[in-house]
Amino acid sequence: xxxxxxxxxxxxxxxxxxxxxxxxxxxxxxxxxxxxxxxxxxxxxxxxxxxxxxxxxxxxxxxxxxxxxxxxxxxxxxxxxxxxxxxxxxxxxx
Numbered sequence: 001x002x003x004x005x006x007x008x009x010x011x012x013x014x015x016x017x018x019x020x021x022x023x024x025x026x027x028x029x030x031x032x033x034x035x036x037x038x039x040x041x042x043x044x045x046x047x048x049x050x051x052x053x054x055x056x057x058x059x060x061x062x063x064x065x066x067x068x069x070x071x072x073x074x075x076x077x078x079x080x081x082x083x084x085x086x087x088x089x090x091x092x093x094x
Contacts, residue, residue: 026077031088039078046074 022028025047029039052071055062063071082088 021081022079023077026079029078029080031080031082033083033086041076041078043074043076046076048073049075 027039027041029037031037049072052068053065054060055071056065056068080088
């Protein structure tokens with residue numbers, strides 16, 4: 001009986017940790033090896049990001065401060081997990 005209880009507790013704990021991995025507002029997408037997944041979203045439903053100063057810091061270097069106006073507005077967030085040494089291809093269409 002103790003073994004079954006421990007196994008159930010472990011499964012619930014793993015599920016809770018996975019659910020807490022991503023911040024609120026990030027939609028988790030389950031990715032499977034050698035498979036494709038399609039997700040549809042709408043930028044109008046996304047979160048507005050006003051402060052992009054983090055993107056131009058030397059530790060991130062996403063883009064320069066001169067490009068801030070190009071990236072202000074609504075953003076949608078998706079997250080997934082892949083195994084180390086894996087390659088993932090993401091295509092965005094309008």
